Structures are given as structure tokens and as C-alpha cells.
Amino acid sequence: MSDSLAQLIDTPLRPLRPEWSVPERVDALRAARELEPDDYWTWVARQQRWSTPWHTVRTGELADARYFDGGRLNVADNCLDRWAEDPETADRPAVIWEGEPGDTRTYSYAELAAETTALAAGLLELGVHKGDVVALYLPNLVESFTAIQACNRIGAIYTVLFAGFGEEAVAARLIASRASVVVVADAVYRRAKRVELLATLRAARTRTPDLRATVVVDRTGDLAAGTTALRDGEHSYASVCEAGGAGTPCVPLDPNEPSFLIFTSGTESRPKGVVHSVGGFLLGTWANAHWQAGYEPGDVYWVAADVGWLTFPIQAVVGGLALGMTIACYEGALDTPSTARFYEICQRHRVTKVLAAPTLLRMLRRFGDDVAAAHPLPALKLITAQGEPFDVDTFDWATTTFDVPIVNAYGQTETGSTWSYPVYGVESIKAGSVGTAVPGHTFDILDDDGLPVPPGVKGNLVLTSPFPTLARTVWDDHDRYLSTYFGRFPGRYATNDEAVRDADGHLWVLGRADDVINVAAHRISTMEIEAAVTGHPAVVEAAVVGIPDDTKGTVPVAFVTLRPEPGAGGDPDPDQVRAELDRRVVAELGGYARLAAIYLTPVMPKTRTGKLMRRLLRDVVVHGRPTGDTSAMEDPSALDIVIRVVEEG
Incomplete structure (x- = not known):
């Protein structure tokens, strides 16, 4: 954890x-x-x-x-x-x-x-x-x-x-x-x-x-x-x-x-x-x-x-x-x-x-x-x-x-x-x-x-x-x-x-068991990586997905939406945030959990009920486009933005 x-x-x-x-x-x-x-x-x-x-x-x-x-x-x-x-x-x-x-x-x-x-x-x-x-x-x-x-x-x-x-x-x-x-x-x-x-x-x-x-x-x-x-x-x-x-x-x-x-x-x-x-x-x-x-x-x-x-x-x-x-x-x-x-x-x-x-x-x-x-x-x-x-x-x-x-x-x-x-x-x-x-x-x-x-x-x-x-x-x-x-x-x-149940008896739901990925024989939940990423003060929202890797089998990548800096009228420095997120994940979870990529995007594809569509994020990285049904998406333009962000690296 x-x-x-x-x-x-x-x-x-x-x-x-x-x-x-x-x-x-x-x-x-x-x-x-x-x-x-x-x-x-x-x-x-x-x-x-x-x-x-x-x-x-x-x-x-x-x-x-x-x-x-x-x-x-x-x-x-x-x-x-x-x-x-x-x-x-x-x-x-x-x-x-x-x-x-x-x-x-x-x-x-x-x-x-x-x-x-x-x-x-x-x-x-x-x-x-x-x-x-x-x-x-x-x-x-x-x-x-x-x-x-x-x-x-x-x-x-x-x-x-x-x-x-x-x-x-x-x-x-x-x-x-x-x-x-x-x-x-x-x-x-x-x-x-x-x-x-x-x-x-x-x-x-x-x-x-x-x-x-x-x-x-x-x-x-x-x-x-x-x-x-x-x-x-x-x-x-x-x-x-x-x-x-x-x-x-x-x-x-x-x-x-x-x-x-x-x-x-x-x-x-x-x-x-x-x-x-x-x-x-x-x-x-x-x-x-x-x-x-x-x-x-x-x-x-x-x-x-x-x-x-x-x-x-x-x-x-x-x-x-x-x-x-x-x-x-x-x-x-x-x-x-x-x-x-x-x-x-x-x-x-x-x-x-x-x-x-x-x-x-x-x-x-x-x-x-x-x-x-x-x-x-x-x-x-x-x-x-x-x-x-x-x-x-x-x-x-x-x-x-x-x-x-x-x-x-x-x-x-x-x-x-x-x-x-x-x-x-x-x-x-x-x-x-x-x-x-x-x-x-x-x-x-x-x-x-x-x-x-x-x-x-x-x-x-x-x-x-x-x-x-x-x-x-x-x-x-x-x-x-x-x-x-x-x-x-x-x-x-x-x-x-x-x-996990804490000492006070409160329940913490960490995410789907099938969202656990295997990175170089290490099992880790994408929700755990998200917890580390969203702990950064500049991050307002994050989604982590696993993608195939020839060497490690699977590696995690993160999609991150940043919070505008107060009074600055813009986002924090993106390179600095990426470096800090990289260090944060490694420090908290270990080198095996290092993010293979961090994509900074102003929006993410969501259902009309507000749930992040992580499946589509994975598709964009792996295939360059969605491979399944997108009809439940709230705002189709959000996916176009994510595709552009991934293409630009």
C-alpha cells in the first residue's frame, strides 16, 4: 500500500x-x-x-x-x-x-x-x-x-x-x-x-x-x-x-x-x-x-x-x-x-x-x-x-x-x-x-x-x-x-x-481487483498509484492505466489534470510537475511502479454520470484510438483532446 x-x-x-x-x-x-x-x-x-x-x-x-x-x-x-x-x-x-x-x-x-x-x-x-x-x-x-x-x-x-x-x-x-x-x-x-x-x-x-x-x-x-x-x-x-x-x-x-x-x-x-x-x-x-x-x-x-x-x-x-x-x-x-x-x-x-x-x-x-x-x-x-x-x-x-x-x-x-x-x-x-x-x-x-x-x-x-x-x-x-x-x-x-478496513472499522474501497497490474512480477493496483499522484498539490484529477511492455509485461501510465496556480492564470510548469510526480511515485511505491509516461490533459473522457473511462485512455495509448463503444461518453470532444495530447507526447 x-x-x-x-x-x-x-x-x-x-x-x-x-x-x-x-x-x-x-x-x-x-x-x-x-x-x-x-x-x-x-x-x-x-x-x-x-x-x-x-x-x-x-x-x-x-x-x-x-x-x-x-x-x-x-x-x-x-x-x-x-x-x-x-x-x-x-x-x-x-x-x-x-x-x-x-x-x-x-x-x-x-x-x-x-x-x-x-x-x-x-x-x-x-x-x-x-x-x-x-x-x-x-x-x-x-x-x-x-x-x-x-x-x-x-x-x-x-x-x-x-x-x-x-x-x-x-x-x-x-x-x-x-x-x-x-x-x-x-x-x-x-x-x-x-x-x-x-x-x-x-x-x-x-x-x-x-x-x-x-x-x-x-x-x-x-x-x-x-x-x-x-x-x-x-x-x-x-x-x-x-x-x-x-x-x-x-x-x-x-x-x-x-x-x-x-x-x-x-x-x-x-x-x-x-x-x-x-x-x-x-x-x-x-x-x-x-x-x-x-x-x-x-x-x-x-x-x-x-x-x-x-x-x-x-x-x-x-x-x-x-x-x-x-x-x-x-x-x-x-x-x-x-x-x-x-x-x-x-x-x-x-x-x-x-x-x-x-x-x-x-x-x-x-x-x-x-x-x-x-x-x-x-x-x-x-x-x-x-x-x-x-x-x-x-x-x-x-x-x-x-x-x-x-x-x-x-x-x-x-x-x-x-x-x-x-x-x-x-x-x-x-x-x-x-x-x-x-x-x-x-x-x-x-x-x-x-x-x-x-x-x-x-x-x-x-x-x-x-x-x-x-x-x-x-x-x-x-x-x-x-x-x-x-x-x-x-x-x-x-x-x-x-x-481495506482501518483500525476504526471504516471501509476503504481501493478499486477493481482486475485493475491490479503486474509490473515485472510485482502486483500493484492502479488505484494505489493514483493515490500517490493525486497527493501532489498541483493535481486535481488523475487516472492510471496499465499498457503492454515488451520487457516488463505491463507498465503504468498516468493521465493528469492540473490545478491552475492561484493568481497566475495558468498551469504550473509541466516539466517540473512531471519530474515531481515521477519522484513521488518511486519514493512511495518503489522503482517498479515508475510511470512510463505522464500525459497532462485539461479534460478526460467520462460517462454522463461522471466516471472516468479508463478503458478509452488505455485504448488511446495502445491503439491511438478507441476500439470499443464510446456512446456512453459525456463529451466526445474530451477524447479528441486526449488523443492529441498522446500524439504530441
């Missing part, structure tokens, strides 16, 4: 400041932690509305667990109907939406429930039955909420396709899922440009024989204006809702039935369709939003993520609504039309809590203190981050700038929620760590032989007890599910991440 990482892990806990505490949550968390996992999940289940009570809490273990057999419930009923039927909450805003051009819409729980049930009935009219797959090729729109909940209402299985996907990626997922209907926006606004989703879908549809119908959301107004004409098999969203105007009741569902599938490629060539269950996902996301964000009267919770990232359904569409929260939703890029957009959204809608990837906070830091100072956010109470390693400098900057607790959380697509973090308003924080496991989850860190390692020693992170939110299978390939997650450490779920 690098000296920088070791020092970071040894830093003391930061007790929660009194003004950030929520005293009434202290006793609730203490009581929840005293429960055994099955008893805890029983308590969570009792917070939901069931049409039929269950007779058995759990059968089976991690790889084949079933929960609440005999019971029946519906996700849309718990997320919408229960609030819409209550006079005290029917008029509470459920979704506050803002488009990139500045247009806004607000839906109350009663309004959102009414449109959802009309859409659900309209889908039934199109021939969608319980168990059919409906694909949602949508950006962040109110219709993303209604489409997901309409599927939940009638027991259809939904799959969300990232709005940045191109023709090949869309076609591949429609074919793999066997979707019978797709809901698509005609276009989306991104960085002041129109991205034509309907045109992309039409091109992909020629290869998708199972697709029977398309429902088109008129995002731009072109359908209403007659600028865009519908083709055979295409129906406007408005007409489908009109046809279903009488509505349809919620279908009582077995909590173990499939609710949705989400494709995640990971490090493998074939995308995995990870399947989550009806009740498991509802219970886990309710608990996730309850502990991580915590509903308080008057809250406006902005999940600053894309609906194609599972975090958005977890925290907003399902978890947030199941908790009765008001969710803020934004369509576009957070630097358009200016670097003040994030602050303006928070001010305009009186946002109290924000969830985002750490990249967002790094971006705000680059925008500068003057922008932050010009846009005070007195209503803000919490920022919670997940999805990427969180460097201490950015953590400290965000804490000082916003004067709120910064909660760093960890989870995976397969776990269906984040399961390790300091609970909002209750627990102490340690910058960079993801806190401790929340109730209902137990974990261990093992060596390669499957034996537990002591605190301070890195190893393989595994989950050791069942929990309802865990994915139940891989679509059409259960053997792959068993081998991928339970093959290496039987009886335990392998996250395939490396981690």
Missing part, C-alpha cells in the same frame, strides 16, 4: 458537528444496528404497503435467497398511490424538473400518480403484459419517472438504455432483452445541442424483430408542431396516456419476481443484464434513501445523476418516492450555459440535499471559489457522493465551501443500493472512506485463499449475509451469475473490488 494511502487511512475520524446532527435519527439507527439482518429487513418490509401479508421472511442463502414468500405488493403503489391517496401528501411536489434550455415542470404526487396510471393502462392497450420487457430510451425527464412506475404498476420488466447510447449499443440491448415496446424521447438537449434519440432508435429497430411498438415522448414539441411525423408502429406518449385515461389498478406481485434488468459490461466483452426483484429493490432502495439522505419536511433532493445510472432509480425514482421525498431532476450538462448552472438550480428550487459522483465536486472546484461565493446555498444540508474514489482535497474543499456534511457511499449495480457509508446526521466521517456497513449488511475482506485479513491489510471485499436488494440473476444466463459472483469465494458474494 502506498504511503499516501496508508497515511490517509490512518487519519482520525471527524466527529459530526453539532449543527449537522439529526438527534432523532440516533436512537433509530442504534435500534436498527442491534437487529439481526433478517429482523432488520422485516422492519423495513413493515414500512411498505402490502396487499397480501408474507408467511416466511427468508429462504435460501446469498446465491439463491428469496424474501417474504407468500406476500404480494406493488412498487408503484408504494411510491405513488400511498402518497397520492393521503390528503396531507397528495399535493406535495413529487418531481421538480428543469430542462437544459431552462423550461421547468412540477408534478405533485397526485398528478404523477394520475399520469402514471394512464400510461400504464395505455401500455396494456398496446399489448404489454406482465413479464414483458419495456425498454426506456430516455434522458432525465418526468416521463422517465412515469414510464418506470407504469411498468412497475402492471408488472412489466423495464430496462433503461442510457440516452447517450448510439445505434449499435441500443440495438444490442434491445435484442438481448427481447423488448416488445420502447419508450423514447424524440430528442434531448445536451450542451446546447439536440441529440436525436428517435432517429437513432429507428436505425436500430431494423435489427430488433421482437420490438412491436414505440412510444414517443414529444420533448422538443416537434410532434405537436407536425415537424416530425410518426411511422407505422409509433405512438405519441400523449395518445397512449389518452387511450389509458381510465387508468388501471396496481397488479399485486410476488416480491421475488423480476422488476427490471440493467445492462452492465464491467470488464467483460458481453454486457450483463443484471436482474433485480420487485420487493427486494423496493425495500433496499427505501432503506438506502432513508439512511443516506433521510427525509425531513421541506426537503428537495436533487439526484444529480443520469437515469441510466442505477443510482437514479435507487435514490430518486424508487427509493426517493417510496420515502415520499420531493425529487429535483435536471436534463442537461452542469456547465451549460455557464459554470454557475449547478448553483442556479440549487437556488431556484431550494435544493436541500444533493447526490452526485465525486467528479461533480471536482468540477465545481475547478470552476473556482468566486463562482461558489457568488451563489450561496443556505438551504443546502447534505451532499452525498458515490461511484468514484473521493480524494481528500476535494472532500475538504466541498466541506469548507458548502458547510454541510459530505457523505461518501459505496455500492454496486449488482447490490442494488449503496450499503456502506456514514449515516446522515448521525455518524462520524473520515475523508476518503465509505464509512461502515449500514444495517442489514455484513462484509469481510479476504486474502486470495479466502481467509480474513486483519485491519490495515488490503484484500478482496465480499458480502457475507443475504440481503433483498442483491441482484437475483443475469438475464438468460444464471450460470454466469453464479460463476461471476459466487464462484471464487463460495457462500459469499464477491464484489471483485479490493478494499
Whole structure:
């Protein structure tokens, strides 16, 4: 482990400041932690509305667990109907939406429930039955909420396709899922440009024989204006809702039935369709939003993520609504039309809590203190981050700038929620760590032989007890599910991440186990090298990848974004920084970890959810161009800049 990482892990806990505490949550968390996992999940289940009570809490273990057999419930009923039927909450805003051009819409729980049930009935009219797959090729729109909940209402299985996907990626997922209907926006606004989703879908549809119908959301107004004409098999969203105007009741569902599938490629060539269950996902996301964000009267919770990232359904569409929260939703890029957009959204809608990837906070830091100072956010109470390693400098900057607790959380697509973090308003924080496991989850860190390692020693992170939110299978390939997650450490779920537990019991996730590279017979994680690089005061962001080498097998190279020098109006001297980074890595990790190249770049390719696309960086160095799918990239021009930087050496 690098000296920088070791020092970071040894830093003391930061007790929660009194003004950030929520005293009434202290006793609730203490009581929840005293429960055994099955008893805890029983308590969570009792917070939901069931049409039929269950007779058995759990059968089976991690790889084949079933929960609440005999019971029946519906996700849309718990997320919408229960609030819409209550006079005290029917008029509470459920979704506050803002488009990139500045247009806004607000839906109350009663309004959102009414449109959802009309859409659900309209889908039934199109021939969608319980168990059919409906694909949602949508950006962040109110219709993303209604489409997901309409599927939940009638027991259809939904799959969300990232709005940045191109023709090949869309076609591949429609074919793999066997979707019978797709809901698509005609276009989306991104960085002041129109991205034509309907045109992309039409091109992909020629290869998708199972697709029977398309429902088109008129995002731009072109359908209403007659600028865009519908083709055979295409129906406007408005007409489908009109046809279903009488509505349809919620279908009582077995909590173990499939609710949705989400494709995640990971490090493998074939995308995995990870399947989550009806009740498991509802219970886990309710608990996730309850502990991580915590509903308080008057809250406006902005999940600053894309609906194609599972975090958005977890925290907003399902978890947030199941908790009765008001969710803020934004369509576009957070630097358009200016670097003040994030602050303006928070001010305009009186946002109290924000969830985002750490990249967002790094971006705000680059925008500068003057922008932050010009846009005070007195209503803000919490920022919670997940999805990427969180460097201490950015953590400290965000804490000082916003004067709120910064909660760093960890989870995976397969776990269906984040399961390790300091609970909002209750627990102490340690910058960079993801806190401790929340109730209902137990974990261990093992060596390669499957034996537990002591605190301070890195190893393989595994989950050791069942929990309802865990994915139940891989679509059409259960053997792959068993081998991928339970093959290496039987009886335990392998996250395939490396981690270390410190002396205070806090968890530090170091990165993917498959990001470990072998340099001249020395195994080292690229995350360890990144920790050394980002420890340099001039570095704001870094990504390290391994590339082939004839002599050493693999060597690391770094892509680095520098922080402008205060008052200098430019970057630090690049040659000096390269020399200092070279010495720093060698001093901390040894000569075998010496960086073969250091590329200084003002931007890096990232997904729309803010994750660095290290695969593309590796491709650029090795092949001079990307060799795989680039459709998930937020800003394609960033890749052009990186290619130019590498070519110039």
C-alpha cells in the first residue's frame, strides 16, 4: 500500500458537528444496528404497503435467497398511490424538473400518480403484459419517472438504455432483452445541442424483430408542431396516456419476481443484464434513501445523476418516492450555459440535499471559489457522493465551501443500493472512506485463499449475509451469475473490488481487483498509484492505466489534470510537475511502479454520470484510438483532446 494511502487511512475520524446532527435519527439507527439482518429487513418490509401479508421472511442463502414468500405488493403503489391517496401528501411536489434550455415542470404526487396510471393502462392497450420487457430510451425527464412506475404498476420488466447510447449499443440491448415496446424521447438537449434519440432508435429497430411498438415522448414539441411525423408502429406518449385515461389498478406481485434488468459490461466483452426483484429493490432502495439522505419536511433532493445510472432509480425514482421525498431532476450538462448552472438550480428550487459522483465536486472546484461565493446555498444540508474514489482535497474543499456534511457511499449495480457509508446526521466521517456497513449488511475482506485479513491489510471485499436488494440473476444466463459472483469465494458474494478496513472499522474501497497490474512480477493496483499522484498539490484529477511492455509485461501510465496556480492564470510548469510526480511515485511505491509516461490533459473522457473511462485512455495509448463503444461518453470532444495530447507526447 502506498504511503499516501496508508497515511490517509490512518487519519482520525471527524466527529459530526453539532449543527449537522439529526438527534432523532440516533436512537433509530442504534435500534436498527442491534437487529439481526433478517429482523432488520422485516422492519423495513413493515414500512411498505402490502396487499397480501408474507408467511416466511427468508429462504435460501446469498446465491439463491428469496424474501417474504407468500406476500404480494406493488412498487408503484408504494411510491405513488400511498402518497397520492393521503390528503396531507397528495399535493406535495413529487418531481421538480428543469430542462437544459431552462423550461421547468412540477408534478405533485397526485398528478404523477394520475399520469402514471394512464400510461400504464395505455401500455396494456398496446399489448404489454406482465413479464414483458419495456425498454426506456430516455434522458432525465418526468416521463422517465412515469414510464418506470407504469411498468412497475402492471408488472412489466423495464430496462433503461442510457440516452447517450448510439445505434449499435441500443440495438444490442434491445435484442438481448427481447423488448416488445420502447419508450423514447424524440430528442434531448445536451450542451446546447439536440441529440436525436428517435432517429437513432429507428436505425436500430431494423435489427430488433421482437420490438412491436414505440412510444414517443414529444420533448422538443416537434410532434405537436407536425415537424416530425410518426411511422407505422409509433405512438405519441400523449395518445397512449389518452387511450389509458381510465387508468388501471396496481397488479399485486410476488416480491421475488423480476422488476427490471440493467445492462452492465464491467470488464467483460458481453454486457450483463443484471436482474433485480420487485420487493427486494423496493425495500433496499427505501432503506438506502432513508439512511443516506433521510427525509425531513421541506426537503428537495436533487439526484444529480443520469437515469441510466442505477443510482437514479435507487435514490430518486424508487427509493426517493417510496420515502415520499420531493425529487429535483435536471436534463442537461452542469456547465451549460455557464459554470454557475449547478448553483442556479440549487437556488431556484431550494435544493436541500444533493447526490452526485465525486467528479461533480471536482468540477465545481475547478470552476473556482468566486463562482461558489457568488451563489450561496443556505438551504443546502447534505451532499452525498458515490461511484468514484473521493480524494481528500476535494472532500475538504466541498466541506469548507458548502458547510454541510459530505457523505461518501459505496455500492454496486449488482447490490442494488449503496450499503456502506456514514449515516446522515448521525455518524462520524473520515475523508476518503465509505464509512461502515449500514444495517442489514455484513462484509469481510479476504486474502486470495479466502481467509480474513486483519485491519490495515488490503484484500478482496465480499458480502457475507443475504440481503433483498442483491441482484437475483443475469438475464438468460444464471450460470454466469453464479460463476461471476459466487464462484471464487463460495457462500459469499464477491464484489471483485479490493478494499481495506482501518483500525476504526471504516471501509476503504481501493478499486477493481482486475485493475491490479503486474509490473515485472510485482502486483500493484492502479488505484494505489493514483493515490500517490493525486497527493501532489498541483493535481486535481488523475487516472492510471496499465499498457503492454515488451520487457516488463505491463507498465503504468498516468493521465493528469492540473490545478491552475492561484493568481497566475495558468498551469504550473509541466516539466517540473512531471519530474515531481515521477519522484513521488518511486519514493512511495518503489522503482517498479515508475510511470512510463505522464500525459497532462485539461479534460478526460467520462460517462454522463461522471466516471472516468479508463478503458478509452488505455485504448488511446495502445491503439491511438478507441476500439470499443464510446456512446456512453459525456463529451466526445474530451477524447479528441486526449488523443492529441498522446500524439504530441
